[in-house]
Structure formats: C-alpha cells, structure tokens
Amino acid sequence: MNTNVESTTRTITYRQALNETLRAELERDEKVFLVGEEIGVFEGSYKITAGLLEDFGPERVLDAPIAEEGFVGAALGAAMLGMRPVVEIMTINFSLIAIDQIVNHAAKMRSMFAGQVSIPLVIRMPGGGGQQLAATHSQNLEVWYAHIPGLKVVAPSTPADAKALLTAAIRDDDPVIFLENLSLYSAKGEVPDGEQVAEIGKAAVVATGTDLTIVSYSRGTTTALEVARQLEAEGLSIEVVDLRSLRPLDRDTICASVRKTGHAVVFEDDWLSYGIGAEISATIGEGVFDFLDAPVRRVAAAEVPLPYAKALEKAALPSAADLAKVVREVLNISSTPNDK
C-alpha cells in the first residue's frame, strides 16, 4: 500500500502529520494551493497550516472570506483548469453552506461533461463532538458525502494514515472529502518518513482477533482499539477494521473479517438511523450472511441534536463503555464488574 520501503519513523501528532504533508505537496507540485478561512495569517483554527503562509506566500496559501460557497466554488473552478486546490472548511458543519458546489458540481462534472474535465479538489474538514461546541458545531455529517457517487471520502484515524491518505487525496484526480476529527488532532503516532501514498478505498485490519469484528473509522477506531485491548485482558479476541475510506467502501476486507469471526459491531460517531453502520451492516448481511453467529449491532450517537451541557454531551456520544457492553451482548457474555 505504501510505496516507501526503507522506513525510519518519528512519533508526531495527527496535526503535525497533516501540516508536514501539506508542506511536502506544496513543495512537490506548484499546482497545489491552499484556501480557507483564517488558514494564512492565523495559521488555521486548529493550526494545521502553521508556517505555510510564511514559507509559500499568499498566492499559495489564501485566506478566504467567510463565504464557504464562494471559496469552494472558486477552488472547484481552479481544479477544472488544472490546479490542485486543497480547501480547508473550518468544520464539516459549515460545509452545508457549500453543499451545492460539492454535491451538484464537484461530484458531477466529470460524468456530466463526458470526462472532459477532472476535479482534483481536496476539501479538508474536521467533524465530531465532545468539545462542548454545541449542536450546530459538533456534527458527524460524513454520511451525507459518503452517499454521493462522484466523491471520495476518506477518514484517517492515525497520524500515519493522515499523511498517506492526504498525499493520495491531493494527487487524486477526483474530488476527495478529507474528514478529520477535532479529538484526533493532538493524538500521537508513529509516522514513516519519506513519501507515503495510500491507496484510497482500502480498509485496514488494525487489530487481529477471532471472536468478533469491530468496524469503525476516524476517532471511533481509537476507541475500538482501546476496547479491544480491554477485552483482551478478559480473554476475548477482538479484530478491529479501520475503514479509512467511506467511499469507496472496502467491503471485501469487512466481509473477510466477519467471515472469520462470525460477529460484528459497528462503532460510529454519526447518528444511528441511515448511518455508516447501516451500510456496513447491510454489507455484512449481503456478503457473509451464512457466517453470522449473531445479528450485527451498531453503537452510534443518540438521536438528538448534541447537547451543550458537558454531562449530557458525554451521555449522547458513543463511548468505550457502550461499545464494550454491546460486544459482550453480541458474544452472549454477561457483564463483568468492570462495566460501569
């Protein structure tokens, strides 16, 4: 998957991995430019673009007005003419202002213009709750985009994948929604040096096990790994599949894992109804029905606008304890005293 063979690695944050990757691609290809609100002088709301304006100048790192539809549309036009814009939308919540540009234009142009244009556009945006930013600033709307043919949607869970998938997204000739997560920016992980280009559309088995498969993505994968480790101490062997790409969806890897374990739980940050978990669950039912030893279960956010109040927000978001509880239920194991 990764093209680099000799690998020295460093432990860096997800934020730093993104920053270094943007820098590397700006250096590599002069067609690459960045545009977004406060990404230049202010270095981005989450400091992903720190130092880039200084080093690449205002023609490569553009501060945009607070007008998502306008600057996404401008980037789309630039992409049509051969540039490789990387847009930062401050959070996925604000992408709704630009959704016509993304869904009706970026996703459709290659098909509607008979392949005469490609749209090498990347839209980076963080989603996720848990920061007390209240209902309109804490959503997980990735399924809106994962639903749209013509878009690719990737959602890395580690600094290493952030690097390899962002590189792949920038070099891809189709529009890619690059989903980040507020709670992952400071997460650390080993990142190989040198050029790393992921294959978009491939999931990864990030923990191997034989009893049950947890399918997740982005922040959810870190929680899934935590639960897998916790349950391993209880003698359970849990496999974790990190989707990495929501569209295209790597159904083969999901099915191969569940075929082995016979049990599956989807852990998702979005709401339950019509969510990512529904698609995964259907994929498993259609693909490996005969190998299921229990119904596929989903652990998702409570179906309410996310509350601001700390305790309520915590209660509404899917937690490690929720996941562990459902895993035990699927495996028909009674709760242990550790269960809160």
Next chain:
Amino acid sequence: MPDVIMPRLSDTMEEGELSRWMKQVGDEIHKGDVLAEIETDKATMDLEAFDNGILEQLLVVAGALVPIGAPVARIGDGSNIVEGATTPAAPVADAAAPAAPAAAVTAAATPAVVAPASATPAPAAPAAPVSTGELRTSPLARKIGREHGIDLHTIAGTGPQGRITRTDVDTAIVAQEAAASASTAPVGPVAAPAPALAAVSADSVSVPVSRIRAVTARRLTESQAVPHFFLTSVVDVARLVAFRAEVNESLAALGTKVSLNDLFVRASAVALRAHPEVNASWGDGVILRHNHVNVGVAVATDDGLLVPVVADADQKSLAAIATETRALAGLARTGGLSLAQMSGGTFTISNLGMFGIDSFTAVLNPPEAGILAIGAASDVPAVRDGVLVSVPTVKITLTVDHRVLDGAVAAAFLRDLTQLLEEPLRIVL
C-alpha cells in the same frame, strides 16, 4: 480468486466424492473447463471452473469425500503453485444457502445510543431444548448444522432468547461424533478383538457400498419413520394382456413395443390425475399437492436401485411412455442418468413381476406419499356367469404415507386404478 468449492449438485447431496481430477496442477484453466468428476448420491457430474487462471493447487486427492462448500482446488495467476493434494480445509463457502426466516428486528423507534438487538421482547420462559415451532438460530449455526447433518430442532439454544449459535452446534457435533464412535465399537458375541483390516473375517466379507447403495440405505431408513400402511388389490388382467397385444400389433410398424409395466405407469398417472390427494407429499406441517404427475420407475442396476422419472406421465401417450421408460432404464444401467431425470417424482412404481414374485410391499420413496408394488401375473380359478374359468391376475400393493392419506381415500384410488387396468381402453382415453 475464490477457491473452487464442492458445489451442491442435488437437494439430497451432503457431500460429493471427487472421483477423478481432469486437470493437473500448472494447467491453464478457462472458465467452463471441466476440472474434475464428482460422484454425488445420485449421479456422476462435471465440476466446471468459474474462473480463468492457472490451477495452482489440488486441495483433495481423487476419491476423497468432500462436504458441500469445502474447497477442493485453488486457481490463481500461477504464482503459488503447490504440488500434491492435501486434506480438505474447513468448509469456507456455501453455494446455495437457503434464506433465513425473516428476522424480527426493527429499527429503534426512540433515540438510543445503541441499536437494539431485537424489537421482540424476550420470551418469559427460557426456550425449551426441543422446539417444534419457530427455530431461532444464527445463520452460521444453520450452515454448520447443514454441513454436519445436525437437525437443529434437536438442539437447545443457549444464545439470547434461546438462539442456537455456533457453540451449541459444535457441542452437538462433538456429541454426535462421540455417539458414532461408541456405536462402531465391537458388539455382539464375537470375543476376539476386531482385526485391524476388518474387511474379511472367517464368516463374512465386507463389501464396500457404492454411493447409490449408501443413499438408498439412508433414504429408505428415513422412510421407515413415516407411518404407513398397505392396501392390496387383485387385478384381472385378461383384457389388459389382450389390449397390450392389440396395441403392439398396431405399433409394430413404428418399431415400438409397450410393456405391461408401461400400461401400469400410464394407468397410475391417469388415476393420480383423478385423485390429486394421492399425488402429494407431507411438507412439514402442510400437505403439498403436486401440479404435475411424475411417475418414477424403479430400475435395478448393478450398483443399486435407481428411480428415473417419467415427467407428466398423465399427458403422454402410451407409446411415448414406452419409448421414454426404455431409454431411461438404459441410461440407469449405464450410469448415464442426469439429476433432472431422477428428480421431481410424485409417485413410484416398483415391479418384481418378472422375478415371479406373487406380491410384495414396497418401501416409500420419500417424500412421495405412495408407491405401487406390482407382482407377477398368475392364473387363478374364478367363477364367471356360473362357469369355472381360469383368470390371469396381478396383485398390486399400494404403500401409503398415512400422514398424507387415510385408508378410505387410498382405497378409492386403488379401486379406480384397478378398474382402469381391467378396462384398459380407459387408460388411453
């Protein structure tokens, strides 16, 4: 590229003997190529490739019995060639999985962090070990049960709401294997330890059975669990014999000959059409009345009993039945019957008249509800119009599945069949 697996080639097949490999490791394979011959419980069939590529590995040796769905060979790009067959790995796929009963799961109606496992409330009492009604099983348990011949109705489910899961089936398999090895332990008065090569002892010789013999044994044993009864009728065949001679005379120009058995097939088909309640099967709580009248004809072969089927026998002329039956019997004796030619029977006729057997009772051919046993013709004295005469007769005995039919209904069928045979012109009307 998926492994080549043992396909399900018939409804009753549980495993197949990979009798002969037709390709070798390293051969280039094209979709549709015959990879091997498979002997099922009913016929020898070709195993065709579904992929293009190089045959990289044979996973079973010729002669191996392989459960449905188990891999038998690997086709790839030629980069992983492995010489020498190994024993089959655990089954990994199932070609024809029956659909599961509709799950009772619905979406959560209220906001919830966790999707409910089921909207159905848990039963008040734990599930009984042996249930006759709705079976709660996981698809995996059902698959494993199928592969090991485990009747899930006999297993207690320990999963949520009494669901039978893999663990329960695995336990049952272990128990079954334990029971099987116990029953093969030496029993009886012979004190001497069984010789290692138990094929021959002083008083008996073990003859390995063919697949046909094995399936005959299994299915007929099954049929003994069916409550059944017998009805015998004596048919005056004087007119039938005369009718046959007359028919054959007129058919001579065509080179076709009609046997008495053909007349029985045709007469039975006509009677079955008039008695749809006999042209039926027990279907696990319902009676299945069949729209077609397909009459099977038992044929003795060197390997065992086969029952080719004359489909829609009530719609075919005597000459057509005669021609078809002769062709089917020929194929049966040469091992060339296709599955289709042995499937779909709704009634069977077994005739031992040529051996001089006066009368006999036949064992039901499940799932059919009836089988007719035909004895030899013999002359018996009878008084007709005050005069003692010799009358040629045949005894016919009907075996009936009592779950499907009661005595009076079966008797009415047999009476009408007897009358048809005694007034043979009606057979062809």
